[in-house]
Amino acid sequence: MSKSAHNLETFFDVERYRKDFPALHQEVHGKPLAYLDNAATAQKPQQVIDAISNYYSNHNSNVHRGVHTLSGRATDLYEGSREKIAKYINAKSTKEIIFTKGATEALNLLAYSFGEHAISAGDEIIVSGMEHHSNLVPWQLLCQRKNAILKILPITKKGELDLALLPELISDKTKLISVVHTSNALGTVNPIEDIINIAHTQNIPVAIDGSQALPHTAVDMQALDADFFIFTGHKMFGPTGVGVLYGKEAWLEKLPPYQGGGDMIRTVSYTHSEYNDLPYKFEAGTPNIAGVIGLGAAVDYIQNIGIHNIQAYETELLNYATEKALAFDGLNIIGQAEHKSGVLSFTIDGVHPHDIGTIVDFEGVAIRTGHHCAMPVMNFFNVPATARASFAFYNTFSEVDALFVALEKTKDMLF
Amino acid sequence: MSKSAHNLETFFDVERYRKDFPALHQEVHGKPLAYLDNAATAQKPQQVIDAISNYYSNHNSNVHRGVHTLSGRATDLYEGSREKIAKYINAKSTKEIIFTKGATEALNLLAYSFGEHAISAGDEIIVSGMEHHSNLVPWQLLCQRKNAILKILPITKKGELDLALLPELISDKTKLISVVHTSNALGTVNPIEDIINIAHTQNIPVAIDGSQALPHTAVDMQALDADFFIFTGHKMFGPTGVGVLYGKEAWLEKLPPYQGGGDMIRTVSYTHSEYNDLPYKFEAGTPNIAGVIGLGAAVDYIQNIGIHNIQAYETELLNYATEKALAFDGLNIIGQAEHKSGVLSFTIDGVHPHDIGTIVDFEGVAIRTGHHCAMPVMNFFNVPATARASFAFYNTFSEVDALFVALEKTKDMLF
Amino acid sequence: MDLRELYQQVIVDHNRNPRNFKELPPPCSHAEGHNPLCGDKVTVYVHVEDDVIQDVTFQGDGCAISVASASLMTEHLKGKTLSQEKDLFESVHDALTKKDSEIDLMHFGKLGVLANVKNFPMRVKCATLCWHTLEAALANQKSVTTE
């Protein structure tokens, strides 16, 4: 390896931010942890952990339904988070922010409600060949239920969407296009602006799965003009159990509710129930109050660093890792798109990814190995699985070095 | 008022447990908080808050999908919680414990999956006249979708189920009976054993909404023999955003999945997806890992005190509060069932419940006012709303006194 | 903060003895307002001729704030023009719901007692319900909800 972390300089004061993440400061098998599994879930800054503890210790109460002080405080915190998030992604209104359990629930909500509203037998939905199962299976289930047709926008050998094929896929039966913004399996950043433009010229709404985008890049709903946009809290340094479905108000008004229960109705009798206003129509039951508040704290945290600083630093990190990967004997990078973010997916000749995972773990390096909930991608590249290192802004060049030192050991161990 | 907390004795060392609940030790409007809104959500012991912080600070990782150390630890903690909960409710197997976002999601999951499996046009489902909207609206939505019929088991003036009418309601079209164990609006504890017996003699499965039961009483799935049993974490001293659907394994095997996404499938291709084993078939996407771990800590906490001790003490509390309520001029108790638990719902002549809520809040007393997500119950008793004091084991006789002192002020203020 | 700021004597009085608490028969228009959070229900009846509110009444069931607010509203608006009503609606709405409102309700006679409701955010919708309902009645909508 020609380069090492020691002779690198960066504008980004990574050590300052690392201090905020308690989980990073531990040893695994006697080695300092290098947490490179951020695409699976990100670590949480103390600020997020404290927001949760503080809520439970001082303000815990159910929201929306009470007149007492704690209930008012809890509601203010909960709705305050909604405002923060609406502002952060530049939604037009807080009515467009629906809190869910995660990206998976958001996508299932969308598939169900959009399906009930707009999908009949013979209609077509387009997804891409690099979707996470969460943006594939809900549409498959919908298509089965409605006798609709799921069409797949293919990917190229480099791991990019074959955009030239999109116009051919679109027909007058196409009711929705749902594609991933950044692929968790390949790191590809897709040209979602182009996809939205193409679709909108034919009046087809577009849903974007932004789960892997939010931790790394800025998004602007009004500029982007996506009809729906989905993301998940735990990957953007927030708590588990919370996610967001953004939808244009006009769409959300039209869609029927998904789950029934407390808070989502206005009046209930045995003959007739009237639904609540947005966003509550889609938020049945007691929400993950602490989770939503924690997600608000995560957005604050990201904004304090500045998402553009994060993006610039991570580009340096990924470039550095990619350079090392290209120089590593027998390593094949899976996914070589022009625009990539956060993810280095690879295989090593003669070593199964699962063994790579175990062996580097013994060097303190946490990476993921498997199909990354994207089996069709694995099939496309004809690999059973890949090893995947995925980065966050708190990762260092030295951690990248540690990964490649550890990868050397896989050869010592298995040859 | 004849009696006061000072001349009462109890076996239960409530002060010892109050210490564990940080939120209880605060002032509201300059008065010590008396938190009597436990049926809406319960406070959390430090042990639960710490379990969450500890998870995020030391073990945070995604579950099930990794080979690295943190991922193994997170999976062990997550699945360890499932084991604890399975044991606590005496399920036969951890496969019978499905983690959801809450009771509302659990009931929607059940309504959807059971509906897809078993409900056709003309079929009948029976719920009771005292259901929370979460055990009413999902069935209404299902019945609309499938052209099925929702039948209501009426309640009596005392606020009990009119069980004698159940056999008449049942027909050979009845596919499911779903009833609440303990009513959040009335406090009524329903004879669910009898209902299950009646239903099972006709081979009708029964679902029980145990959301208000778990914080107060022991449940035993194998003894009870319910086919499905639902509860929610935040009301039993656990985190928000987590609940449980218990289902007999044989049932869960038969039901189709609810949401599609990561972890719930075994293999995915564009032509065919194969579902995962129980319980994962019903747990699509990254779960609320911290929430599940926190719920496990809440179960530990309850077990340390002993649910029978809790129940015995709460009976004393509710009896004490009921006695005071009966002696209070102009107060009408809504719900006077033989068997009650945790809830005192009432109105005061000439004072609207909403005003009661605000006025007692100024005395530090947190109660709920409104329809308690049970509008049909309000309609039945012909009240627009009630005031509801609801108790947990950490409440004291003095807090009950504080409530009634505060209620006196409503008269000063409004007459 | 003292609770008497909310439950001022005028409010208590109008709650106990609501003015104009009756139906107006058709062809007067009416609308129903509903706040499901607290169960408040109000029906506002209004009779307009020559752009003047000849009569306005209400009926319903609600907390002291919502009943008193409706009572005060009807008392105040009888004989006012529609454009005066519009100004007043906006003033009340602005004063109670905008953080940095510069409207001083004290300029509107007895309605001034509603000013303090602003300090009790969880009760603002109780005070505004009847106003929204009146708007609906004037616009001939059937029902309105606030939460």
Add this chain to the structure above:
Amino acid sequence: MDLRELYQQVIVDHNRNPRNFKELPPPCSHAEGHNPLCGDKVTVYVHVEDDVIQDVTFQGDGCAISVASASLMTEHLKGKTLSQEKDLFESVHDALTKKDSEIDLMHFGKLGVLANVKNFPMRVKCATLCWHTLEAALANQKSVTTE
């Protein structure tokens, strides 16, 4: 814990040069095993006559533990009776998955190298996959999954 306990020389050797790595043509029975978590796939072929395993082979794609385990399994079982196979399956399963198992795999020759897999809980299913698949082949099931 040293990683060499898992990747012992025998395992590395069997992974690089798997024994009995081939198909058996019908009418031999076979079954497919799949562990979707790591992508391991194995097909086990078995030829039984007179209650004796005349031949057993495998093919597939998997991590070192799963390949070596399959290779060692086929080597060990050739010529064994079905009842010996049943005992062995239960011993291996018990030794690797039960916390307080008293089975010592060292008694089973080279299969002893699998004993340490127990100390790597996340890899146990890699080692047991081929055994479950063999069971399925013997029972004439088509496929089996472990996770």
